[in-house]
Structure formats: structure tokens, C-alpha cells
Amino acid sequence: MKDNFFDKVYEVSRQIPAGRITSYGAIGKYLGSAKSARMVGWALNKCPIDVPAHRVVNRKGLLTGKMHFSGTSLMQQLLENENIVVVDSKIIDFDSLFWDPSKELL
DNA sequence: CTGTTGACTGTCG
DNA sequence: GCGACAGCCAACA
Numbered sequence: 001m002k003d004n005f006f007d008k009v010y011e012v013s014r015q016i017p018a019g020r021i022t023s024y025g026a027i028g029k030y031l032g033s034a035k036s037a038r039m040v041g042w043a044l045n046k047c048p049i050d051v052p053a054h055r056v057v058n059r060k061g062l063l064t065g066k067m068h069f070s071g072t073s074l075m076q077q078l079l080e081n082e083n084i085v086v087v088d089s090k091i092i093d094f095d096s097l098f099w100d101p102s103k104e105l106l
Numbered sequence: 107c108t109g110t111t112g113a114c115t116g117t118c119g
Numbered sequence: 120g121c122g123a124c125a126g127c128c129a130a131c132a
Contacts (some may be wrong), residue, residue: 005128024114028127035127037114042129044113060116065113 005031009043011099013051020099021091023059025069030101041065054078059095 008031013101015020024037031040037059044053047068054075066089075081076086087091 025116028114033127035115035125037127038112039114039128042112045130047113053113056113059116061111066112 004048005036005039006043009040010048010051012105013044013053013056015097015101015105016052016055017104018085019056019097021057021079021084021097022099022101023057023064026098026100026102027056027061030105034084038040051091052078055082057091059063061091063089 005028009027012022012027012030025034026042028036028038030033040056044051044056044065045068047053053065054063054069056065063075063079063086066072069075076089077089079086084097091097
């Protein structure tokens with residue numbers, strides 16, 4: 001049993017409701033350390049297909065991880081597919097679509 | 107084992 | 120508002 005940061009990130013990421021998004025810091029904070037956002041990014045760097053990493057963006061609502069996807073607009077396309085408005089690789093109404101695991105998931 | 111890097115965030119100037 | 124520094128921990132060379 002490895003309740004490490006990594007596994008938590010994967011679980012939370014899977015529990016993100018469609019049409020919603022969260023930030024690395026939000027997940028990191030839910031895990032106990034907001035500064036651990038790097039670990040979240042590193043965990044998603046494994047990019048398991050079971051984890052919708054495209055729903056996880058930085059605190060600015062910017063798709064910083066789009067570069068790690070197969071293409072450059074793939075991540076944006078996926079978000080738009082979730083009915084999320086994305087312009088210039090950044091999420092519109094990010095504040096409204098923001099999903100906080102420490103509040104929503106609980 | 108040591109050092110660098112990484113899909114980040116918060117604080118200081 | 121923006122630039123620079125620090126903190127966090129794990130993986131890779």
C-alpha cells in the first residue's frame with residue numbers, strides 16, 4: 001500500500017468531474033502541502049491514460065502541461081470537449097470551473 | 107551517493 | 120503588475 005503523493009494525485013485526478021478543472025496546487029494542498037505542486041506535475045508526468053491530466057492545469061488556468069501531450073492543441077481540444085472554454089491555451093471562467101478536491105471531494 | 111531537473115506556488119522587492 | 124528566490128520531493132544521469 002503506497003499512499004504516496006503520486007497515488008493520491010492519480011486518484012484525485014480521476015475523481016475530477018467532467019467539465020471541471022483543478023490546479024496542481026489544489027491537489028497538492030489536498031494532499032497536505034501546497035508547495036508539492038511540483039510532485040503533482042511529476043506524477044502526471046507518468047501520464048497514465050487512466051488519468052485525465054488535461055483537467056489539471058496551473059493556478060493561472062494556463063495549460064502548462066499541454067506541451068507534454070501528444071500534440072500542442074490536444075489538451076485544449078480535450079478541455080473544449082468537456083464544454084470548457086479555452087483560449088490561447090488558457091481556461092476561461094477558470095474560477096467558475098475550478099474544482100477544489102479539499103472542498104468538493106472532501 | 108551527489109547533483110540537476112521538473113506539467114508549481116507563494117512571498118519578497 | 121512583474122521579476123527573482125525559495126521550498127517541496129522524486130526520478131534520472
